[in-house]
Amino acid sequence: MASTLSFAGLSAKQCISQKVTSARQSQKVARVSTVVKAADKGGPYGLGLEMAKTAGKSMQSGKAKVPLALEEGEMPLNTYKNKTPFTGTVKSVERIVGPKATGETTHIIIDHGGKMPFWEGQSYGVIPPGTKINSKGKEVAHGVRLYSIASTRYGDSFDGQTATLCVRRATYWDEEKGAEDPEKKGICSNFLCDATPGTEIMMTGPTGQVMLLPKDPSTPVIMVATGTGIAPMRAYIRRFFVEDVPSWNFTGLAWLFMGVANSDATLYDDEFQECVKRFPGQFRIDYALSREQNNKKGGKMYIQDKVEEYKDQVFGLLDGGAHMYFCGLKGMMPGILSMLEGVCKEKGIDYEEWLEGLKKNGQWHVEVY
DSSP states (O other): OOSOBOOTTSOHHHHHHOOHHHHHHHOSSBOOOOOOOOOOSSOTTSSOSOOOOOHHHHOOSSOEEOOGGGGSSSOOOSOBBTTBOEEEEEEEEEEOSOTTSSSOEEEEEEEOTTSSOOOTTOEEEEEOSSEEEOTTSOEEEOOOEEEEBOSOTTTTTTSSSEEEEEEEOOOOEETTTTEEOGGGSOHHHHHHHTOOTTOEEEEEEEEOSTTOOOSSTTSOEEEEEEGGGHHHHHHHHHHHHTEEOGGGOOOSOEEEEEEESSGGGOOSHHHHHHHHHHOTTTEEEEEEETTTOBOTTSSBOOHHHHHHHTHHHHHHHHHTTOEEEEEEOTTHHHHHHHHHHHHHHHHTOOHHHHHHHHHHTTOEEEEEO
16 A cells, blocks of 8 residues: 545545546655556465465464553654654565465564554555656655554554554556566565565654544444555454453444455455454454455446445444444545445435535545555
């Protein structure tokens, strides 16, 4: 993922008509491009094609004890900046999608030694090594790319010393050659995905306040994610169900809608299924698998189609004060907004007024890239 674009302050019509080009122009930090197509034979990147499971390594039999001092104090924000970045160290990099996934996504654990604390829903900036030639012909350092953090403040080891990133390798497919063009690969995502234990990473942040969790842990939370937009959702789910934080004991309903191409592209499903098993009345997950499922009209099943299947329950939860979180490619939002507008019309609800009400009440959280 890369720099965030919040729809929180826009009207519904502005949200729908928001253009990718204008969004990019308004952002000072570039987000990483999506993977177009990845080589699917032979494990071309050194990680092989096998999907690494994370639940066994990052979940305990019961809720994990954590250093509760990290619950105290003000929210960390921009602790490290571009001119004074922090140097973290890679602990591990694992492929977390199967062989038939439409790209390569990795689970990267970074050791920050407790010196770069953050809250769930925030992002880190990464400055890839090397330089580039800017529009003025001058050699300059690469810019910062933002990545939503995929762990809670305690990290996968529950000690507050690490953070996790979920990174999809950006590659570009040359249709004429019928192969990837190595000259056009994403600089930062490939640097991160190719990193080995001990690799040093220049980091900025943490940044972001749009995706923070509600202060009241009894608040129902509806999560809608596509691809690596699962990162903040994984952090939430681990805070809800994996860690023992007495001062923030989640008692609400957590409902995840996850959109990916196929079953091999699901991310952290082993962790989520374990959480469903342990907390069946509190956590549910629904997948939209565009290449394996059909929507009610017989077309491909996209994330908005899956949410629409449960429109009455979703609208009921929102009417009751639930918070709704969206994270993923910016292209998902027009379809979702259009679907919500259609549902409002069916129900005789003023869509503009309804959506503005959610934003005003702080129930609407969007981060896209």
